[in-house]
Amino acid sequence: SAVISQKPSRDICQRGTSLTIQCQVDSQVTMMFWYRQQPGQSLTLIATANQGSEATYESGFVIDKFPISRPNLTFSTLTVSNMSPEDSSIYLCSTLSGGETQYFGPGTRLLVL
Amino acid sequence: GIQVEQSPPDLILQEGANSTLRCNFSDSVNNLQWFHQNPWGQLINLFYIPSGTKQNGRLSATTVATERYSLLYISSSQTTDSGVYFCAVSGGSNYKLTFGKGTLLTVNP
Numbered sequence: 015s016a017v018i019s020q021k022p023s024r025d026i027c028q029r030g031t032s033l034t035i036q037c038q039v040d041s042q043v044t045m046m047f048w049y050r051q052q053p054g055q056s057l058t059l060i061a062t063a064n065q066g067s068e069a070t071y072e073s074g075f076v077i078d079k080f081p082i083s084r085p086n087l088t089f090s091t092l093t094v095s096n097m098s099p100e101d102s103s104i105y106l107c108s109t110l111s112g113g114e115t116q117y118f119g120p121g122t123r124l125l126v127l
Numbered sequence: 128g129i130q131v132e133q134s135p136p137d138l139i140l141q142e143g144a145n146s147t148l149r150c151n152f153s154d155s156v157n158n159l160q161w162f163h164q165n166p167w168g169q170l171i172n173l174f175y176i177p178s179g180t181k182q183n184g185r186l187s188a189t190t191v192a193t194e195r196y197s198l199l200y201i202s203s204s205q206t207t208d209s210g211v212y213f214c215a216v217s218g219g220s221n222y223k224l225t226f227g228k229g230t231l232l233t234v235n236p
Binding site: 015045047051055056057058059062072104106108110114115116117118120121123 | 158213
């Protein structure tokens with residue numbers, strides 16, 4: 015199974031600022047995903063990060079708010095832009111490993127004041 | 128898209144008890160996974176089980192794809208089993224997972 019790390023593990027930010035979250039996988043992977051988990055809620059897919067092309071966003075999520083980079087097959091970043099308190103969530107990246115099983119990173123806990 | 132319903136939403140057990148968690152889905156799937164989210168937020172893979180039965184220690188899972196449901200069994204529960212259990216499915220070739228709302232399990236000593 016893939017081993018995934020995320021930075022930062024948590025952060026407290028002021029509204030109107032931006033935060034970039036990093037996701038590193040210990041092996042080359044084709045597909046990487048970014049999810050959001052709002053407080054007390056389930057996980058919702060934000061986008062699929064594609065290597066060499068633009069990310070594919072789900073309904074309700076836009077590139078201007080959540081720009082994503084995927085410079086190589088082991089790394090991706092998600093930026094949460096112009097933050098508001100409603101962006102307070104856990105942000106998780108995931109990847110496929112061993113076929114169709116998805117594995118998740120430890121998450122980034124974001125609190126926006 | 129595929130709808131995923133989990134039941135019960137909350138479950139409180141005494142240590143040593145057994146439990147069954149259910150996941151219903153609205154369409155055919157080619158991927159079904161069970162996860163445990165611990166109190167620190169980490170999502171732990173339990174099973175990849177689009178069909179059939181698997182066992183891992185005190186946990187086992189069964190998916191009946193033709194009837195669109197999956198069950199997660201926890202036997203001899205321990206306090207460390209506490210947390211939220213999520214079922215997640217995908218139905219296409221894009222591997223995008225749709226999560227249920229989860230079952231919050233509390234195991235008391």
